Amino acid sequence: MPDTLLSPPDDALRVQRTALAAAYHERSKHRLERYANGPETLDWDAQPDPFRRYRGAPLQPLPLLAQDPAPPWDALHRPGAVVAQPFGPASLGALFELSLALAAWKQAGPDRWSVRINPSSGNLHPTEGWLLCQGVPGLADGVHHYAPHEHALELRAALPAGPAPTQSPPRVFIALSSIAWREAWKYGERALRYCLLDAGHATGALAYAAALQGWQLQPRPVAAADLAAWLGLDRDMDFPGGAEREEPELLFELRPPDTPAAPLPGDWLTEPLWQGQANRLDAHPMYRWPVIDQTLEATRPTAGAATVEGPLPQVTTAPPQAAAEPAAALIRRRRSAQRFDAQARLDLPALWPLLQALLPGRLPFGALARADHVHVLLFAHRVDGLAPGAYLLPRSEAGATLLRRQLPVSLDWAPVPEAPADLPLWRLAANPALAGTLRTLNCHQALGSDAILGLALLAEFQPLPTPWAYRERLMEAGLLGQALYLQAEALGLAGTGIGCFFDDALHQLIGLTPTAAPQAALQTVYHFTIGRALTDSRIATTAPYAHLPAWPERLADASRSPA
Numbered sequence: 001m002p003d004t005l006l007s008p009p010d011d012a013l014r015v016q017r018t019a020l021a022a023a024y025h026e027r028s029k030h031r032l033e034r035y036a037n038g039p040e041t042l043d044w045d046a047q048p049d050p051f052r053r054y055r056g057a058p059l060q061p062l063p064l065l066a067q068d069p070a071p072p073w074d075a076l077h078r079p080g081a082v083v084a085q086p087f088g089p090a091s092l093g094a095l096f097e098l099s100l101a102l103a104a105w106k107q108a109g110p111d112r113w114s115v116r117i118n119p120s121s122g123n124l125h126p127t128e129g130w131l132l133c134q135g136v137p138g139l140a141d142g143v144h145h146y147a148p149h150e151h152a153l154e155l156r157a158a159l160p161a162g163p164a165p166t167q168s169p170p171r172v173f174i175a176l177s178s179i180a181w182r183e184a185w186k187y188g189e190r191a192l193r194y195c196l197l198d199a200g201h202a203t204g205a206l207a208y209a210a211a212l213q214g215w216q217l218q219p220r221p222v223a224a225a226d227l228a229a230w231l232g233l234d235r236d237m238d239f240p241g242g243a244e245r246e247e248p249e250l251l252f253e254l255r256p257p258d259t260p261a262a263p264l265p266g267d268w269l270t271e272p273l274w275q276g277q278a279n280r281l282d283a284h285p286m287y288r289w290p291v292i293d294q295t296l297e298a299t300r301p302t303a304g305a306a307t308v309e310g311p312l313p314q315v316t317t318a319p320p321q322a323a324a325e326p327a328a329a330l331i332r333r334r335r336s337a338q339r340f341d342a343q344a345r346l347d348l349p350a351l352w353p354l355l356q357a358l359l360p361g362r363l364p365f366g367a368l369a370r371a372d373h374v375h376v377l378l379f380a381h382r383v384d385g386l387a388p389g390a391y392l393l394p395r396s397e398a399g400a401t402l403l404r405r406q407l408p409v410s411l412d413w414a415p416v417p418e419a420p421a422d423l424p425l426w427r428l429a430a431n432p433a434l435a436g437t438l439r440t441l442n443c444h445q446a447l448g449s450d451a452i453l454g455l456a457l458l459a460e461f462q463p464l465p466t467p468w469a470y471r472e473r474l475m476e477a478g479l480l481g482q483a484l485y486l487q488a489e490a491l492g493l494a495g496t497g498i499g500c501f502f503d504d505a506l507h508q509l510i511g512l513t514p515t516a517a518p519q520a521a522l523q524t525v526y527h528f529t530i531g532r533a534l535t536d537s538r539i540a541t542t543a544p545y546a547h548l549p550a551w552p553e554r555l556a557d558a559s560r561s562p563a
Contacts, residue, residue, distance in 0.1 A: 017467035020298040024291060025461075025470070025523065028190040029503040030443065038188025039287050048185050048281040050114070052128055052246075054145055054238070057154040057276025062093030064151060064545055068328035069094065069212045073490050076211040076327050077363050084214030084256035087170045089138045091213050092131065093151070095174075095254075098331050099209035100129045100202060101148050102544035108536075114544070116148065118205040119336055119485060121194035121499045126182040127202045128246060130231055132265045134159070135170035142272055143231060151545060156232055157272035171262040172254040174217070175231055176202055177246040180296070181282060184289050187499075192292045194499050196471050197526055199249045200368075200478020201485075201497075205331075207364030208486065210254060212327055217367045218253045220264060224300035227251055230265045232274055243278040247296055250475070252367065301468040330489040337494040340450035340531035348385030350491055351453075352420050354530075357487045358480060359422070360395055365479060372396040374476045374525070375403060377510065378425075379454035381434050389430040390510065391416065393423070400424065402460060406521050408511035428510065437509070442527055443500040451529035452493070455484070456506055461523040477526040484528050494533035501527045 028036045075081040085091040103117045115123060129146040131153060133139055144153035176199055183191035183198075203217075210217040227248035228234040239245055253262060356362075360372040376393040380386045392407075394400035404413075411428045419425040431437065435449040441456075442448035457480055459473040481497045488495040506524045507513060513520060 014467060017298040018464050018470075021295060021464060021467055021470035022462070024192070024295040024298075027291065028193060030190070030500060032502050032505055036188060036190040037289070038190065039186070041286075042186060043286070046282070046284065048124075048182050048244075049279065050125055050182070051147065051149045052145070052179065052281065053147060053279045054154045054156055054276030055279060057145070057156050059147070059150065059152050059154055060089075060139070060144075061150065061152045061548075062096065063090050064548075065094055065097055068326060068332070069098075071212060071327055072324040073327040073330055073486075074324060076208060077357075080257065082211060082214040087133075087136045087172050087254075092136070092139070092172075095206070095209045095213060095215075096129065096146050096148075097151060097209075098212060098328060099205040100127075100146060101151055103332060103334075104544050105542045105546075107540045107542070108538055114149075115335065117331060117334070118198075118202045119334070119482070119497060120198045120201070121183060121497070122186050124182045124186060124194075125198070126178045126180060126195045127198050127249075128177045128179065129202070129206075130175035130177065132173040132175060132230065132269065133171060134268055135168070136172060137170075143269070145276075151548065154276060156276055157269070157274045159269070160271055160273060169255075169259065171265075171268065173220070173262075173265055174206060174252045174254060175227060176249045177231060177233060178249055179244050179246050179281065180292050181244045181285065184287075184292055185282060185285070188287065189289050189291055190499070191289070192295055193474060193525070195247075196474035197478035197481065197497070197499065199471075200475035200480075201482045202478075203250060203252075203367045203475065204364040204479045204482025206252065207367040208327065208331060208482075211363055212331075215254050215256055217364075218255060218261070219367060219369045220251045220253050220261075221301065221369055222251050222264065223303045224248050225302075226264075226266055230269055232272075235274060238274065238276065239278045241280055242283075243280045244282070246278075248300075249471070295470075299467045299470050301471075325490065330486050334485050334489055335494065335533070336485075337447070337496045337529075337531065337533035338536065339534040340447060340452075340494075340529070341534055342446075342450040344452055344493075344532035345382045345384055346452045346491075346493075348383055348418060351380075351383055351386070352423060354484070354487045354491060355393055355423055355425065356420065357483050358393065358395065364483060368472065368476055368479060370472075371476045371479055372399065373460045373473060374480060375399050375458045375460075375522070376480070377456040377458055377506075377524075379431075379434055379438055379456075381438065381454060382452050385418065386416070387427075387430050388432050388434045390428040392426045392428055399460065402521060403458075406512060411511065438529075441501055441506050441509070442498050442529070443502065445498070445500070447496050447498060447529050448527075451496075451531040453530040455528040455530075456501075456524045457481075457526040457528070458512075458522045459525045460521070462521045474525050481526060481528055484530065488530045493530055495528060495530045498527040498529060 131144040141159040143157040178195040365371040378391040416425045439449035
């Protein structure tokens with residue numbers, strides 16, 4: 001897809017594009033008096049196909065883990081605690097299996113659906129995963145699309161046959177793209193927000209899975225036009241018959257610690273041989289939402305997308321963990337809670353590792369170039385030892401200064417004396433009647449009132465420094481959401497990301513109102529709740545890959561093209 005943005009020195013155009021991003025955010029807000037524009041009706045029997053395939057691309061099955069990796073959850077947060085594995089089908093298969101693969105099948109009556117390791121708004125999964133590699137034993141050099149239903153790689157582009165590459169070590173990149181229609185089908189104009197949050201969640205899932213293999217997931221900022229070309233997303237002929245297009249989002253390099261950066265794919269992905277065409281996910285769409293395409297165009301990174309800020313310092317010690325459970329068990333167990341026990345409580349000491357896990361410099365926040373522009377507004381509902389009310393956790397010194405400047409001085413602004421020294425938690429206001437407030441703010445959902453904790457993620461917003469900073473803020477919020485999901489599991493609890501909330505009602509509650517600018521300097525971009533989940537016994541759960549043949553049979557069938 002052509003990137004029509006000009007280069008960053010064109011400041012006027014950058015300002016215009018940034019204003020379009022801010023206008024989209026304003027337009028897509030839910031309000032107490034009305035919701036954002038969305039479909040008036042849904043045909044649940046005609047949902048978009050949840051699985052993107054490239055018909056005609058050779059399919060290489062990946063091994064399924066016979067036994068999960070052993071490292072405990074806390075080991076992932078200690079640099080160097082996990083030995084790096086060599087790159088190959090088994091280790092890369094484990095990476096995808098513990099990040100973007102199926103987690104289970106669910107069934108209630110005649111309805112059957114899959115859930116995945118990575119969470120997604122509405123379980124609609126707009127995020128697609130890609131592998132770009134050269135010199136990996138057992139894998140063809142080129143561009144592979146990950147097919148989660150088959151747990152396999154589709155070879156979208158092979159490099160021409162020639163002398164064996166001499167570079168060492170192998171070059172291994174992971175990319176993410178989004179298919180906005182998967183979310184827009186259900187959520188209308190607000191859907192782009194959810195695509196970006198989901199990309200952040202997928203980034204976090206990949207970062208944790210990479211750490212289990214002893215690898216680092218390093219962000220490699222690139223122009224959207226370059227990434228689209230490397231993934232073949234700009235090839236009109238490969239999306240026939242109205243097949244939904246994919247938006248390039250992020251590129252990462254996988255590498256063991258203390259190894260040099262590899263050349264970007266554009267330096268070695270020369271004259272690729274493309275194969276396969278995308279399937280159509282929804283043959284009869286009922287609505288169109290042009291503002292999504294307009295905002296995507298406005299916020300695509302250009303050639304100057306690389307951050308000018310240095311990397312955040314890495315924290316070398318892990319926060320105290322509630323359990324030394326294997327990390328893979330937590331990753332596989334993660335689900336979005338559908339209901340919470342309204343009587344469940346949390347002891348105050350258990351709150352500290354959950355909040356410490358959100359501080360910059362820890363896993364998974366190194367997976368984005370500068371993930372310290374989103375801050376945490378905590379609603380403590382039923383925490384023994386902490387008064388019910390609103391608390392604030394700034395995630396940077398600059399953010400703390402901004403929050404103090406933007407929020408009313410009439411708030412308490414009292415440090416929480418019980419908090420650990422590295423946790424700058426402030427009490428803003430007591431609120432013993434918090435349940436009704438949280439239910440109302442979260443679109444009248446009981447997930448707000450019945451939770452032990454509620455969180456609103458506040459992004460530094462006005463002004464956005466670049467058009468693509470809009471994407472970065474929401475992806476960072478999704479990355480925080482992934483950390484919350486897994487840390488909740490480590491506490492024996494469960495979380496739920498909430499995309500449906502009343503934006504400005506939250507702002508008004510804490511006194512965050514626009515000043516000279518059309519919008520406040522901070523915007524709530526994601527809500528999250530944590531509690532003790534109640535399971536629905538009417539829903540049956542089955543294994544994620546019982547539909548696949550055993551691995552030896554899959555290996556023999558590795559060269560088969562998909563039907």
